[in-house]
Amino acid sequence: MAVLGAVAFMAQLDFFVVNVALDGIGRSFPGVSVASVSWVLSAYAIVFAAVLVPAGRIADHWGRRKVLLSGVGAFTLTSAVAAAAPSLGVLLAARAVQAVGAAMIVPSSLGLLYPSFPKRQHTLVVGLWAGVGAVAASAGPPLGGLLVTLDWRWIFLINVPIGIATLIAGALLLPEVRQPKGAALPGPVSALAPPPPWLCSCSPRASPSSCSAPPCSCRRSGTSAHCTQGSPSPRRPWPRSPSR
Structure with missing residues (x-):
């Protein structure tokens, strides 16, 4: 539960934590308009919404753990790229791929809850998993504000150690679940x-x-x-x- 909750929290946190960093991002790239900087948010939200359902369907066939760990890997790598982005274009591209990773994480993490716990605990663990999203929504702005006082790039760098830890733990602890062959x-x-x-x-x-x-x-x-x-x-x- 800790592994699945951590990856779901990380993916959903990035919806909200970047909101308070737009001013700092704009100052780092002189000459870009406010509308262009706003795509740091919009690109993530649009790609996430577009990929979410297909990613869940593919995870059922390819393997939920495999899709989850691939999503965590993509999310972690692109977080590092976003933190080191030399231009707004690189940052936007990293955010789009980061959203693909997040869309792979969310449905596959939920899909792994049921086989990982006995049936009598399903209501409890799904409730806890849903609560993680609520905590991410409420914690995003204050956490982002704290990180922006250092540098806006820390908003993305903070994902790297969490992603690496959950990749290792997920590979060791999570079962593989997929639909029957055929x-x-x-x-x-x-x-x-x-x-x-x-x-x-x-x-x-x-x-x-x-x-x-x-x-x-x-x-x-x-x-x-x-x-x-x-x-x-x-x-x-x-x-x-x-x-x-």
């Missing part, structure tokens, strides 16, 4: 959103030739979405309309 990887549409209910049920909107009873494997020709839930069951006859 499960289909998410397609371009289903990777970005949960499959609609009609994709796995027989309804007039689904094609009769591609519909089966849950657990099912359904397709609709109108989109590229593909939904698989377990192994397909035998198809049942499509009810015929009564003749008139």
